[in-house]
Amino acid sequence: MHRHGYKGRKFGREKDQRNALIKSLADSLILNESIETTVSKAKEVLPYVEKLITKAKKNSLHSRRQIISSLMTLEAAHKLVDEIAPKLSARNSGHLRIEKTDQRRGDNAQLAKVSFVDDLSVKAKPEKAVKKADNTKKVSK
Numbered sequence: 421m422h423r424h425g426y427k428g429r430k431f432g433r434e435k436d437q438r439n440a441l442i443k444s445l446a447d448s449l450i451l452n453e454s455i456e457t458t459v460s461k462a463k464e465v466l467p468y469v470e471k472l473i474t475k476a477k478k479n480s481l482h483s484r485r486q487i488i489s490s491l492m493t494l495e496a497a498h499k500l501v502d503e504i505a506p507k508l509s510a511r512n513s514g515h516l517r518i519e520k521t522d523q524r525r526g527d528n529a530q531l532a533k534v535s536f537v538d539d540l541s542v543k544a545k546p547e548k549a550v551k552k553a554d555n556t557k558k559v560s561k
Contacts (some may be wrong), residue, residue: 447492454535460539462532476505
């Protein structure tokens with residue numbers, strides 16, 4: 421059987437359950453700033469959250485509403501836009517990393533830790549106040 425046109429992983433779930441799983445993982449990642457899950461789930465949630473971070477950096481009402489609809493809780497959406505996105509403004513992409521950990525005891529599944537590359541515990545640097553140049557010209561008579 422060919423793999424053409426098959427995008428994403430199924431996880432043995434229906435589409436709505438799969439979407440709820442990804443939303444829930446993204447929500448937990450934003451609230452806790454790191455999660456441990458299986459490698460395949462980590463690989464699915466990584467681009468999902470990266471796109472949300474890119475939207476959060478725009479900090480507009482429309483992007484905030486899109487983020488709210490993409491996450492499970494309002495708390496996570498507001499934390500992403502108000503706290504996390506300003507701290508990640510130095511980077512264009514690659515905000516998250518996946519580190520393989522050990523195997524799960526029950527089914528020997530490979531686990532992975534998904535976390536932010538930058539340290540989010542430090543406060544965001546305040547932007548320097550830019551002095552406006554005085555462009556008004558004095559007219560001499």
